[in-house]
Amino acid sequence: MTDDLHYRVLKHLEAHPDGTQRDLAKALGISLGSTNFCVRALIDHGWVKVQNFRRSDNKLAYAYLLTPQGIEAKARITARFLQRKCAEYEALKAEIAQLDAEVRSQSKP
Template sequence: MPTSTETLEENEFLLIQEISRKPTRTQRDLSESLGLSLGMTNLLIRRLARKGLIKITQLDWKRTQYLLTLKGAVEKTRKAYFYTRYTVRIFRQIQENITTALTQEYRQGRREFVLVAQDEILELLRDTVSDLPLPNAAFTFVPRFQEIPPGVDLALCATLEAPPKTANGRRYLSLVDFEDIDFRLS
């Protein structure tokens, strides 16, 4: 779970990205597009200006322009690089978790697998299982826990959705839990 400092840094990075896309957006527009309160957006803008990452120019009494400085552009590039590197590491770790979990279950005799996932993670799961040498293995992909077919005793999960409170004899195995990856935007 990210610390409050990491969350602020991530929000600063997202704000820098938004400012670089359209410098004349209002604070309200920025806060809405980032899903932050207006007060938090104002705090972050002031912080970025204090760090020398953006320049604030009053165009008229109603409009303000936020420009990325050279230092801000360098910082945006640096943070984008680290974020990309982190994302690749996460995907590799998830692929490794998928491979390990499925291979272990396969060796124990399981041939039918139900995987709960959505969006890009679903694509990653499909790509990973298609490359696994597991003859006669069958994979069912569902987007939500409530769509798991009856009688399934193991569900492999890669989703933000919390598993049902009662397992009814069903095991839920997370494919995305790991602790060895540490991410910081700094």
Template sequence: MIPEDSQYQVLELIRDKSDLTQREMAQKLGLTLGKTHYSLKALVEAGWIRAERFARSENKSGYIYVLTPTGVAERLSLAARLLARKREEFDKLSLEIRALEGRLDRDGRS
């Protein structure tokens, strides 16, 4: 499966703008087209999104990506886990910053 950060980013993008092409999604997400395709395929297989065909123009068909009820629940669950992880990272970084500031204060006084 794809990393949680990527899962969340894809689900958020689909929630906000479901009619983007894979190429447009890749560009917005900062991913390669192949990674975007792989991510979408994995999320479809997991049942978090579904792809529905629609006519983009007279000559070709495209897909619109829709969050499923499971996808909506997973997006919220991912958001909670990512927020907890980011808070933990922030707390650790804050401790490191305070320790460095303390060293600078001590070394500056010597």
């Protein structure tokens, strides 16, 4: 799993601990099988724990809770994610400036 996917999964589970894997798959735009693989990997890392509970309609449901290690991992991943996005932003800004300069130089008579 990539840092981006780790970040997105942890962020979603933190915000929606009682959501289903189907909800998570839809929110992330990945298959249900991939979602299951990701959630299991996070559980194996000790970053997420699963808690069973019963809803009023007697269907078995789960809550996905970030562990203290999961919260720390999310903070580290978030910092790396932010650093990478800032670098991408700076590179994009430079590319836009270069393209703008090219357009301006080509449009002068």
